[in-house]
Amino acid sequence: MALPGTFLPFDKILCPIDFSEPSYTALKAAGELSIHFSSRVTLLHVLHPIPVVKDAAGAAHATGEDTGPSHRDDLEEVALASLREVGDEEGLTGERVSLVVLRDDPAEGIVHFSSDQGHNLIVIATHGRTGWRRSVFGSVAERVIRLARCPVLTIGDPSEW
Numbered sequence: 001m002a003l004p005g006t007f008l009p010f011d012k013i014l015c016p017i018d019f020s021e022p023s024y025t026a027l028k029a030a031g032e033l034s035i036h037f038s039s040r041v042t043l044l045h046v047l048h049p050i051p052v053v054k055d056a057a058g059a060a061h062a063t064g065e066d067t068g069p070s071h072r073d074d075l076e077e078v079a080l081a082s083l084r085e086v087g088d089e090e091g092l093t094g095e096r097v098s099l100v101v102l103r104d105d106p107a108e109g110i111v112h113f114s115s116d117q118g119h120n121l122i123v124i125a126t127h128g129r130t131g132w133r134r135s136v137f138g139s140v141a142e143r144v145i146r147l148a149r150c151p152v153l154t155i156g157d158p159s160e161w
Helices: 021-037 069-089 106-117 131-137 140-147
Strands: 012-016 040-047 052-054 060-062 097-103 121-125 152-155
Touching (some): 012 021, 021 040, 021 152, 069 097, 106 140, 121 140, 140 152
Parallel strands (some): 012 040, 012 121
């Protein structure tokens, strides 16, 4: 069976960032790869959708404190500014980097965005959860590996090395 498409060079790299230390390690790897392959890097942060519950009358209500449109916009602006900051720290600026904030299920959002935008490598952190924590919380990286249509490079948590 022939592999679909061409994998090398990696000219469009996607690096999901959840603002954890492991994701910063993955960002360093994505930055190094982008230099090696003269690639563009997209830094992506996926915000969980705000849950909506229905009352007895069937009217939808968002859960949480202030969940109006201005609050959602504020969350996206803060995430975008934070992406810019971590990108700048790694020297990913100007034409080399794109910054994107989505509201979706993290794994599905990463995979759909990667596929829609034609990324040919995803560099993602793993958090090293095992046992019951993995069962309860799941693994975004594991789901991305299973669902992605391009290669996925996983970078482990340096504190686990």
